[in-house]
Amino acid sequence: MDTASLADLAVDIAREAGDLARRRREEGVAIAATKSAIADIVTEADREVELLIRARLDAARPGDGFLGEESGAERSGAEITWVVDPIDGTVNYAYGSPHYAVSIAAVTGEPDARTWTALVGVVHQPVTGETFHAVRGEGAWLGDRRLHVGEVGEAGGLVATGFGYDPATHAGDLARVAAVMPLARDLRRAGAASLDLAYVAAGRLDGYFERGLHPWDHAAGGLLVEEAGGVVTGAPDGRPGREMTVAAGAVLHARIVEALGL
Ligand code: IPD
Ligand code: CA
Numbered sequence: 624m625d626t627a628s629l630a631d632l633a634v635d636i637a638r639e640a641g642d643l644a645r646r647r648r649e650e651g652v653a654i655a656a657t658k659s660a661i662a663d664i665v666t667e668a669d670r671e672v673e674l675l676i677r678a679r680l681d682a683a684r685p686g687d688g689f690l691g692e693e694s695g696a697e698r699s700g701a702e703i704t705w706v707v708d709p710i711d712g713t714v715n716y717a718y719g720s721p722h723y724a725v726s727i728a729a730v731t732g733e734p735d736a737r738t739w740t741a742l743v744g745v746v747h748q749p750v751t752g753e754t755f756h757a758v759r760g761e762g763a764w765l766g767d768r769r770l771h772v773g774e775v776g777e778a779g780g781l782v783a784t785g786f787g788y789d790p791a792t793h794a795g796d797l798a799r800v801a802a803v804m805p806l807a808r809d810l811r812r813a814g815a816a817s818l819d820l821a822y823v824a825a826g827r828l829d830g831y832f833e834r835g836l837h838p839w840d841h842a843a844g845g846l847l848v849e850e851a852g853g854v855v856t857g858a859p860d861g862r863p864g865r866e867m868t869v870a871a872g873a874v875l876h877a878r879i880v881e882a883l884g885l
Pocket of ligand 2: 669692708709710711712713
């Protein structure tokens with residue numbers, strides 16, 4: 624498997640997709656629909672950017688599977704499946720905040736985080752122009768700089784989290800924040816899971832945890848953290864996923880897992 628060429632392809636497509644997202648943002652953004660909850664929105668740009676990514680992948684690798692946030696799954700049973708969030712941080716995007724990203728991962732087999740092995744992960748932030756990429760067994764990179772997770776000092780870790788769109792989940796999410804806060808020097812909630820994970824990989828955050836993630840939220844970012852020397856686990860089955868995702872360097876990771884009672 625030539626994973627380096629998969630990574631080159633994903634980087635090229637993520638940058639082209641990011642240029643489109645940024646252009647559409649400059650032209651003005653309209654909310655196209657709400658999804659799981661009234662706060663869970665999709666813009667025309669999310670859909671258009673996903674179509675572009677899907678078309679580029681289809682042209683370059685017609686036999687591969689695909690799972691995208693906006694258009695669902697295609698070609699199950701393929702050896703490689705692309706797991707794509709065209710715009711992660713859609714609410715930031717709709718509000719004109721620069722903190723959003725294109726996230727593209729290639730995984731083996733079905734796009735199920737309980738069983739897949741991520742081969743390649745790319746998280747591209749169009750507004751800063753930063754492209755984070757990881758290749759299994761080869762490391763994680765920001766441009767040509769190799770990434771390493773941070774080490775936590777006595778002041779505690781700089782920890783990020785996120786909250787689900789469904790108000791019914793907020794009390795539980797806040798209780799988990801309260802449980803983790805004693806380990807933290809401070810808390811961030813920036814609004815794009817893929818960037819939270821990329822920032823853990825880059826040492827810009829020490830740790831991250833969130834309940835309720837979808838496969839496209841963490842497929843690329845999770846590999847970035849692992850390849851930067853960190854640990855990514857969660858639930859169900861000890862794997863990052865719907866019930867919980869925890870990502871950090873080994874020491875802080877173990878402390879967060881304990882604080883959350885996982
Ligand atoms: C969301 C963002 C957010 C996280 C949510 C995700 P979207 O993705 O990553 O930070 O808290 O769980 O759903 O909707 O912007 O693609
Ligand atoms: Ca999205």
